[in-house]
Amino acid sequence: MLNHIDLSKAILQPIETPFEKKVNLFMLRLDLLDEDISGNKWFKLKKNIEEAKRLCKKQIITFGGAFSNHIAATAKACSIAGFDSIGIIRGEEIANHTLKKAALNGMKLRFVSRGLYRDKQQLLAWLAQEYNLDESLVIPEGGANAAGIEGCKEIVSLINCTFNYIAVACGTGTTLAGIMQQLNHNQKGLGISALKGGAFLYDEIINSIPKNKCQKLEIIEQYHFGGYAKYSPELLIFIKDFYVKYNIKLDFIYTAKLMFGLFDLIQQNYFPENATIIAIHSGGLQGNEGIGI
Numbered sequence: 187m188l189n190h191i192d193l194s195k196a197i198l199q200p201i202e203t204p205f206e207k208k209v210n211l212f213m214l215r216l217d218l219l220d221e222d223i224s225g226n227k228w229f230k231l232k233k234n235i236e237e238a239k240r241l242c243k244k245q246i247i248t249f250g251g252a253f254s255n256h257i258a259a260t261a262k263a264c265s266i267a268g269f270d271s272i273g274i275i276r277g278e279e280i281a282n283h284t285l286k287k288a289a290l291n292g293m294k295l296r297f298v299s300r301g302l303y304r305d306k307q308q309l310l311a312w313l314a315q316e317y318n319l320d321e322s323l324v325i326p327e328g329g330a331n332a333a334g335i336e337g338c339k340e341i342v343s344l345i346n347c348t349f350n351y352i353a354v355a356c357g358t359g360t361t362l363a364g365i366m367q368q369l370n371h372n373q374k375g376l377g378i379s380a381l382k383g384g385a386f387l388y389d390e391i392i393n394s395i396p397k398n399k400c401q402k403l404e405i406i407e408q409y410h411f412g413g414y415a416k417y418s419p420e421l422l423i424f425i426k427d428f429y430v431k432y433n434i435k436l437d438f439i440y441t442a443k444l445m446f447g448l449f450d451l452i453q454q455n456y457f458p459e460n461a462t463i464i465a466i467h468s469g470g471l472q473g474n475e476g477i478g479i
Contacts, residue, residue, distance in 0.1 A: 190220070190266075191219055191220060191223070191228055192219070193219070193344060195215075195218040195219055196214060196215055196216050196218060196219055196344050197214075197215050197218065198212045198213070198214055198215075198344075198345060198346060198347065198464070199212060199213045199214075199215055199432075199434070200212050201213055201432060201465070203449065203452055205449075205452050205453055207452055207453070207455060207457075207459070208459055208460055209452055209457050209459070209460065209461050209462070209463060210460065210461065210462040210463065211448065211452070211462075211463045211465065212347070212349075212462070212463070212464050212465070213434065213445075213464075213465045213466075213467050214341070214344060214345060214464055214465070214466050214467060215434075215467050216228075216229075216341070216344075216466060216467050216468060216469055217435070217441075217467045217468070217469040217470075217471060219469070220262075221472075222258060222259055222261075222262035222287065222291070222472065223259045223262050223263050224255075224259070224469025224470065224471065225255075225466075225467060225468035225469020225470060226338060226341070226354070226360075226361040226466065226468040226469065227255060227256060227259035227260075227263075227329070227468075227469060227470075228259070228263075228337075229334075229337040229338045229340055229341055229361070229364070230256070230328070230329030230330075230334035230337055230338060230360055230361065231259060231260060231263045231325075231329055231334075231337070232337045233333035233334070233336050233337040234246075234323065234325050234329065234331070234333045234334065234337075235263060235264075235267050235269070236333075237323060237333055238267075238269060238323040239267070241323065243269070243321060243322060243323045244269070244270060244321040244322070245264075245269055245270035245271065245272060245317075245321060245322050245323075246260065246264050246269050246270070246271050246272070246322065246323050246324075246325060247271075247272045247273075247274065247313065247317060247319075247322050247323070247324045247325070248260050248271075248272075248273060248274070248324070248325040248326070248327070248329075249273070249274045249275075249276070249303070249325075249326065249327040250273065250274075250275065250276070250327055250328070251275070251276045251277065251414070251415070252275060252276070252277060252280050252282055252284065252285060253282065253284050253415045253439060253473050254273075254275075254284065254327075254328075255284070255437075255439070255440075255469065255470035255472070255473060256327065256328050256329055257273045257275070257284065257285070257288050257293070258284050258287050258288050258291075258472055260273070260288075260293070260325065260329075261273065261287070261288035261289075261291035261292065261293035262287075262291045264291070264292070264293070265291040265292050270292070270294075271288075271291075271292060271293040271294070272293065272294045272295075272296065272317065272322075273285075273288055273293045273294070273295050273296070274296050274298055274303075274309075274313070275295055275296065275297045275298070276297075276298065276300055276303040277297065277299075277300050277303070278297065279297040283472060283473075283475040284472060284473055287472060296316075298312070326358075327358065328357050328358035328360055329358075329360055330358035330359070330360040330390075331360075332394075334360045334364070335360055335363045335364045335367075335394055336364065337364065338360060338361045338362075338363070338364025338365060339364040339365070339367055339368050340364075341361070341364065341365055341368075341466065342365055342368035342369070343368075345464055347462065348462065349373065349462040349463065349464045350372065350373060350374065350457075350458075350461045350462050350463065351373070351374050351375075351376055351457065351461060351462070351463040351464065352365055352369070352373065352374075352375055352376070352463075352464045352466065353375075353376040353377075353378060353444060353447075353448055353463060353464070353465050353466065354375075354376075354377060354378070354444065354465075354466040354468060355377075355378050355379075355380050355440035355441055355443055355444040355466075355468060356377040356378065356379050356380060356381075356384065356387050356405065357380050357381060357414065357440065358387075358390070359377065359387040359390040359391045359394075361466070361468065362375055362377045362387075362391055362403075363390070363391045363394040363395055365466075366391060366395045366399050366402070366403055367395055367396065367399065369399065369402060371402075373402065374402045374403075374404065375402060375403050375404070376404050376406060377391070377403070377404070377405045377406065378406050378409050378443055378444045378447040378448070379405055379406065379407045379409070379410055380410060380414060380439060380440050380443050381410055381413060381414045382410045382412065382413035382414070382416075383407075384405060384407045384410065385405065385407060387405045388403065388405045391403060391405075406447060406451070408447075409443045409444075409446055409447035409450070410443065411443060414439070415438075415439050415473075417438045417442075417477075421438060421442055421443070421446060422438070422479060424436075424442060424445075424446050425438060425442045425474075425479060426479075428442075428445060434467070435471050435474070436467075436471075437469075437470040437471050437473050437474055438473065438474060438477065438479065439470060439473050440468050440470055441467055441468060441469075441470070444465060444466075444468075445465060448463065448465055
């Protein structure tokens with residue numbers, strides 16, 4: 187399944203920060219794995235698709251917003267693995283780069299009202315009326331299930347240096363939940379929430395990790411720039427400057443907020459001197475085309 191993915195492409199790239207405070211910052215370039223199933227998306231999907239094959243399912247149904255990297259990645263993964271795919275999209279029908287790419291990879295898109303989308307019980311009842319769920323594997327929004335968490339555990343094995351902190355932008359917390367399970371007692375996991383009101387992520391993650399890991403987890407909420415898929419001129423300038431300096435593209439939904447937050451935390455002396463920090467590039471660069479960057 188998806189055997190074209192070459193994990194050796196996920197290099198650990200040093201980031202020389204412009205600040206007086208001395209820390210060792212590296213970025214794990216998961217964005218280099220695949221153009222569409224990039225970053226953490228492959229890790230969240232791989233175990234789900236293996237399960238769909240094991241259960242002899244014919245199609246995969248999943249959920250997301252109009253800018254969802256998970257929707258685009260699932261469409262591509264299903265196309266490669268030989269599954270039909272259906273994307274249940276939150277909100278009014280629109281056409282953007284993300285959804286066009288999903289459709290080109292064979293995904294059938296169904297738009298539902300935000301009210302129905304929020305009511306998970308009602309949404310599943312509607313789903314059962316519309317589709318044969320016996321023939322379907324249903325993956326939650328963002329790949330946020332046990333299989334997604336299990337797949338994300340593998341990310342830590344790609345880091346070939348000793349480190350103190352690992353940081354990732356969070357939407358559902360699935361990636362960080364998998365990573366947390368692999369950390370030792372000297373390491374801490376930081377989640378930079380891409381959502382406004384991201385405190386719930388802490389509870390989501392601690393329910394998925396051993397109790398002795400919980401004190402090593404922190405969710406940082408102040409870098410959401412207004413909420414999911416929201417941005418400001420300041421964030422767009424940061425994205426452009428980061429690319430000029432490091433030759434790394436960031437997406438405005440997740441990784442730009444992650445790196446903006448880490449740079450700010452370094453300046454605020456959040457990290458001790460000479461700490462080694464790993465930032466996870468979770469891919470999703472296709473979303474930038476939707477806003478013309």
